[in-house]
Amino acid sequence: MSLLEIENLVVEFQTASGPFRAVDGVSLKVDEGEVLAIVGESGSGKSVSMLAAMGLLPWTAKVTADKLLFNGRDMQKMSDADRRKIIGREISMIFQEPVASLNPCFTVGYQIEEVLRVHTDLNRKARRDRAIELFQLVGIPNPEERLGHFPHQMSGGQCQRVMIATALACNPKLLIADEPTTALDVTIQKQILDLLMKLQAEHGMGLIMITHDMGVVAETADRVIVQYKGRKIEEADVLSLFQNPRSVYTKALLSALPENAVGGRLPTITENLTDQQIFEGAVR
Amino acid sequence: MTPVLEARNLVRDYHIPGSLLKKGKTVHAVKGVSFKVEEGKTLAIVGESGCGKSTLARMVTMIDPVTAGDMLIDGTKVDIASEPLSSDMRSKVQIVFQNPYGSLNPRKKIGDILTEPLVINTKIPAGERRDRAMAMLKKVGLEEKHYTRYPHMFSGGQRQRVAIARALMLNPRLLVLDEPVSALDLSVQAQVLNLLADLQDEFHLTYVFISHDLSVVRHIADEVMVMYFGEAVEYGSRDQVFDDPQHSYTKTLFAATPRVDVDAIRARLERRKRA
Numbered sequence: 200m201s202l203l204e205i206e207n208l209v210v211e212f213q214t215a216s217g218p219f220r221a222v223d224g225v226s227l228k229v230d231e232g233e234v235l236a237i238v239g240e241s242g243s244g245k246s247v248s249m250l251a252a253m254g255l256l257p258w259t260a261k262v263t264a265d266k267l268l269f270n271g272r273d274m275q276k277m278s279d280a281d282r283r284k285i286i287g288r289e290i291s292m293i294f295q296e297p298v299a300s301l302n303p304c305f306t307v308g309y310q311i312e313e314v315l316r317v318h319t320d321l322n323r324k325a326r327r328d329r330a331i332e333l334f335q336l337v338g339i340p341n342p343e344e345r346l347g348h349f350p351h352q353m354s355g356g357q358c359q360r361v362m363i364a365t366a367l368a369c370n371p372k373l374l375i376a377d378e379p380t381t382a383l384d385v386t387i388q389k390q391i392l393d394l395l396m397k398l399q400a401e402h403g404m405g406l407i408m409i410t411h412d413m414g415v416v417a418e419t420a421d422r423v424i425v426q427y428k429g430r431k432i433e434e435a436d437v438l439s440l441f442q443n444p445r446s447v448y449t450k451a452l453l454s455a456l457p458e459n460a461v462g463g464r465l466p467t468i469t470e471n472l473t474d475q476q477i478f479e480g481a482v483r
Numbered sequence: 484m485t486p487v488l489e490a491r492n493l494v495r496d497y498h499i500p501g502s503l504l505k506k507g508k509t510v511h512a513v514k515g516v517s518f519k520v521e522e523g524k525t526l527a528i529v530g531e532s533g534c535g536k537s538t539l540a541r542m543v544t545m546i547d548p549v550t551a552g553d554m555l556i557d558g559t560k561v562d563i564a565s566e567p568l569s570s571d572m573r574s575k576v577q578i579v580f581q582n583p584y585g586s587l588n589p590r591k592k593i594g595d596i597l598t599e600p601l602v603i604n605t606k607i608p609a610g611e612r613r614d615r616a617m618a619m620l621k622k623v624g625l626e627e628k629h630y631t632r633y634p635h636m637f638s639g640g641q642r643q644r645v646a647i648a649r650a651l652m653l654n655p656r657l658l659v660l661d662e663p664v665s666a667l668d669l670s671v672q673a674q675v676l677n678l679l680a681d682l683q684d685e686f687h688l689t690y691v692f693i694s695h696d697l698s699v700v701r702h703i704a705d706e707v708m709v710m711y712f713g714e715a716v717e718y719g720s721r722d723q724v725f726d727d728p729q730h731s732y733t734k735t736l737f738a739a740t741p742r743v744d745v746d747a748i749r750a751r752l753e754r755r756k757r758a
């Protein structure tokens with residue numbers, strides 16, 4: 200049984216000029232202990248599909264799916280109260296802007312203990328001990344002192360570590376990382392990716408990496424889904440995707456990497472591809 | 484031939500004033516950096532956030548005065564702290580910023596954005612300003628009908644094209660590009676990099692290209708300077724720096740850059756299987 204199973208997910212937003220389809224029939228599966236990367240350019244619906252699965256979209260969004268199962272339970276039929284018990288505890292998410300996703304008015308210690316207060320029945324002392332333990336786990340030095348700090352007193356990389364610690368607070372089965380390193384320097388990116396991969400392996404979590412960076416995909420994923428304008432274009436294991444991309448779009452995307460440049464100019468094949476050609480060239 | 488830009492021991496300090504309870508302090512943002520860029524070449528400046536690369540860009544663009552050291556543009560010494568800058572000097576160096584969503588005024592039409600540098604720095608009449616802006620739009624791959632539109636009607640890549648067009652309106656000698664493609668998607672990034680290369684060939688432009696993305700730097704640069712805590716720890720030709728890095732920080736930087744080749748992925752999967 201897969202950890203998360205989504206079939207034919209459609210997300211529509213009502214706009215002044217009629218409904219806009221942000222996600223158009225995406226299906227995916229993640230197993231325990233597996234790292235799935237969803238890669239796509241902006242507007243490909245990669246974040247929206249995950250937010251929809253977690254039920255975090257505003258009411259203006261219309262979400263439908265043939266199947267939306269987490270651990271065998273149907274997330275669509277579930278009451279909001281039941282879903283809230285899963286989200287944050289069994290599925291958790293980290294976001295792109297670490298500094299912006301923490302509340303500037305509270306100490307990081309308060310924010311991590313808040314998660315434990317809502318989702319577990321640990322007492323105050325046990326919550327604090329667990330917070331210290333989590334900070335040690337994600338490699339924040341002097342955890343006792345650091346718990347009393349506010350987000351603005353920490354660097355971007357440290358804030359992302361706090362976010363990861365918060366997400367891991369209840370030992371989730373599935374972690375969704377939405378562009379976790381986009382706002383960070385390369386050296387810090389390396390540290391955060393290494394940390395995520397280490398924790399993923401130790402806890403046997405399922406991990407979904409949402410990213411636009413082919414480098415991050417190459418460094419982390421087991422399996423990759425390529426999305427374009429809300430549709431799935433290609434799904435493959437990471438090695439065959441880079442070795443032998445099958446869809447036109449993936450080929451174009453990989454050839455646009457500066458590493459693959461031939462001569463002084465980069466091939467910009469996507470410029471000449473119509474949406475029609477991209478969708479027809481999809482390999483699912 | 485005199486280099487377009489020459490810097491000798493550039494220093495920039497920022498003084499943070501103290502208050503009743505706190506002592507003031509000085510931040511040494513750039514600590515004595517020297518370099519030279521010849522006409523038509525690209526110097527890439529690499530480093531992590533806070534290493535002083537944007538401060539350097541501000542000094543080269545003559546936004547911030549230098550604290551110490553000499554900066555020569557086209558062989559002329561520039562010191563904006565002691566004498567006001569002539570509009571002639573101003574038009575020699577232009578800058579393109581990282582975020583095209585923030586660097587264009589949302590209340591102005593593209594035409595006004597493009598002609599504003601001419602209004603401020605030259606006495607060119609309105610009709611000719613308009614013609615030049617139209618021509619420049621085409622040069623950067625946009626169309627004449629875009630002249631009367633507002634920035635919010637464009638995608639990120641198109642906006643960056645507008646920002647580049649604005650920088651070129653005064654026929655600068657030197658273009659400072661402060662992370663011009665890091666906010667863009669991969670395929671758009673390729674288009675903008677190609678555009679920059681085309682423009683460089685056509686106008687013999689000199690680029691100072693600031694980036695943290697080593698794969699982009701390797702693609703576009705002739706010379707590379709690596710900065711770390713305000714100092715230039717490595718400076719040389721692209722092949723020199725990439726093939727034989729000397730400083731330990733440069734080596735760390737290269738090791739941290741994700742690799743997309745098939746062998747690297749295979750090696751990683753092997754490691755993962757064993758663990």
